[in-house]
Amino acid sequence: MPAYDNEGATISMEDVRDPDDSTLRIGTIEEELAARRNRMFKTQQSTVASRRQQAVCVRRAHKKYGTTKNPNVILDGLNMTVPKGAIYGLLGASGCGKTTLLSCIVGRRRLNSGEIWVLGGRPGGPGSGVPGPRIGYMPQETALFGEFSIRETMIYFGWIAGMTTKEVDERIDFLVTLLQLPNPTRQVKVLSGGQQRRVSLAAALLHDPELLILDEPTVGVDPVLRQSIWDHLVEITKGGRTTVIITTHYIDETKQANIIGLMRGGRFLAEESPMELIRRYNGESLEDVFLKLSVLQNRGKRRRSSILADVVERVEIPAIPDPTVDTEDPEVGEISGEFGDNVSMSSKGRGVVAEPTVVEALPPEEKHPRGILERIQPMKMHHMQALVWKNFWSLFRNFGLLAFIIGLPISQMFLFCLAIGHYPVGLPIAVVNYEAGANNTDVLCQYNKNECPQDPDTWEWNLTRFSCRYLDFLSQRQNNLIAYPSESIAMAEAERGRARVVLVFPSNFSASLQDRLRDPRHADVYTIMSSDIQAHMDDTDKQVEWMLNRDLLLAFMEATEHLSGVCHLPGRLLATPVYIHKPIFGLEVPNFTDFAGPGVILT
Numbered sequence: 001m002p003a004y005d006n007e008g009a010t011i012s013m014e015d016v017r018d019p020d021d022s023t024l025r026i027g028t029i030e031e032e033l034a035a036r037r038n039r040m041f042k043t044q045q046s047t048v049a050s051r052r053q054q055a056v057c058v059r060r061a062h063k064k065y066g067t068t069k070n071p072n073v074i075l076d077g078l079n080m081t082v083p084k085g086a087i088y089g090l091l092g093a094s095g096c097g098k099t100t101l102l103s104c105i106v107g108r109r110r111l112n113s114g115e116i117w118v119l120g121g122r123p124g125g126p127g128s129g130v131p132g133p134r135i136g137y138m139p140q141e142t143a144l145f146g147e148f149s150i151r152e153t154m155i156y157f158g159w160i161a162g163m164t165t166k167e168v169d170e171r172i173d174f175l176v177t178l179l180q181l182p183n184p185t186r187q188v189k190v191l192s193g194g195q196q197r198r199v200s201l202a203a204a205l206l207h208d209p210e211l212l213i214l215d216e217p218t219v220g221v222d223p224v225l226r227q228s229i230w231d232h233l234v235e236i237t238k239g240g241r242t243t244v245i246i247t248t249h250y251i252d253e254t255k256q257a258n259i260i261g262l263m264r265g266g267r268f269l270a271e272e273s274p275m276e277l278i279r280r281y282n283g284e285s286l287e288d289v290f291l292k293l294s295v296l297q298n299r300g301k302r303r304r305s306s307i308l309a310d311v312v313e314r315v316e317i318p319a320i321p322d323p324t325v326d327t328e329d330p331e332v333g334e335i336s337g338e339f340g341d342n343v344s345m346s347s348k349g350r351g352v353v354a355e356p357t358v359v360e361a362l363p364p365e366e367k368h369p370r371g372i373l374e375r376i377q378p379m380k381m382h383h384m385q386a387l388v389w390k391n392f393w394s395l396f397r398n399f400g401l402l403a404f405i406i407g408l409p410i411s412q413m414f415l416f417c418l419a420i421g422h423y424p425v426g427l428p429i430a431v432v433n434y435e436a437g438a439n440n441t442d443v444l445c446q447y448n449k450n451e452c453p454q455d456p457d458t459w460e461w462n463l464t465r466f467s468c469r470y471l472d473f474l475s476q477r478q479n480n481l482i483a484y485p486s487e488s489i490a491m492a493e494a495e496r497g498r499a500r501v502v503l504v505f506p507s508n509f510s511a512s513l514q515d516r517l518r519d520p521r522h523a524d525v526y527t528i529m530s531s532d533i534q535a536h537m538d539d540t541d542k543q544v545e546w547m548l549n550r551d552l553l554l555a556f557m558e559a560t561e562h563l564s565g566v567c568h569l570p571g572r573l574l575a576t577p578v579y580i581h582k583p584i585f586g587l588e589v590p591n592f593t594d595f596a597g598p599g600v601i602l603t
Ligand SMILES: Nc1ncnc2c1ncn2[C@@H]1O[C@H](COP(=O)(O)OP(=O)(O)OP(=O)(O)O)[C@@H](O)[C@H]1O
Pocket: 065, 066, 072, 074, 092, 093, 094, 095, 096, 097, 098, 099, 100, 101, 140
């Protein structure tokens, strides 16, 4: 009785091999295919070890694009088995998902569910060599650097694969001859599209990988060259070390493949040797076979029932419900007979001709303990070397980009030093000086600068117009003082952005200040309030606000020091009792450009 996995797939012939029996040799691909045909319905147990023996083994692959509500299902439970040493032709209509499948195999995309084993490991997993020098991948879209010559391109990819420059040079001559490439000194960007694709193919062949994955390598290639490419593929797979998976739209050229997988509707219609397919379906060509199988699939006939009805006892098996499949759609739910697993079936297995099933789950996935170093995968030296070399030359040869990269920070620094960080001068300061009189339009009002307002006999103070003294010193720091007759007008102007600060001096400012200093114990709130200069700051620019604030305080200190001077009193008598010495480091007058420059350069 055959063993089926939980989608009803029987287990492949290679899976039945004892994984521990290392003496068991895989024969030629033809022998293997014949053996599989004979064992098509034999009970076999699939093991991880047996899957890892294949070059590529895909099991129950599901891949969809789009949203959950509107999914575009590309791979729908696909199984694929590529034995080592085979040329595997992957065929299918445009858009059926060949590239998607290949990019999952090389680890560029991930399946939504299912298993992929490549050269015994999981793509991207530890020890798989995928991605890495064990595989050579020629993508559909070339990934070449236009500024490089053909030789430099080969050196870059050779270094990535761990080759030395000497080894690359030795290989270039052979590849140039094989693929009829132009002179290796020619720049890639001046090559034709077909020539560029051949350079891309050369890059994949360069390091003689164990697994070659070629996505339409013969597009735009003339028939003679196409033949020599195929001859080369046949040659390199002869020894059994190299495996090739190749997609093409020229169906008949895959006659030289050992196995072809005909892909349609997210699954394989067949996975067989080309000659056997032609014989079995009595087709004139592979194209003919593909057409017949497509018609069968469209009719809703299961390949297994239609092809193998004559060899299998007809037994009805219950369907395995699969919520992802629309049971009303006759296009979906075909059996996709994989040669590796022989037959798999979907949820629409209702009424399928098959033997009774024993549903077995896939073997558990191998768990690799991964250390932190393994997880972050530090870059290898030869990768670093190749990347630095590539980036250096591609920059060096692209003068516009180089000029931009060097010129941008220089011009940024230049503009920064020109425009930002200077000491802010000429800031508009609105002054409402009620002490000088509401009608006073002269912001620098009159006062006796060198006369001491202290009686020399009684030492009584008679402080007047101290606001004018203060404004005099402030104007030496900020020279754009504008007088306004009232606080409301000045505030309105500041709100329109015409003043950075509004200074208001109460009408009895000097007298109150004098009272406050002379007899602080009896100074009431009114006296204290009216002896303050009221300042309303525009705080949108913190740096400017900070410097302006500093000027307002320093001007007050200078005015009081001057007053102490003319009265022959100690200079700091009226100053704030905190003495700021010269800075230990930095400048006494701060320079914002010096302070912010390093940050801007780093940015
Ligand atoms: N990144 C993506 N996002 C959404 N849909 C995608 C994406 N890549 C491919 N598809 C769709 O998946 C389907 C299969 O694309 P894929 O490129 O795998 O087909 P293909 O068989 O390689 O086609 P061709 O032979 O023309 O190269 C297409 O319908 C395509 O539009």
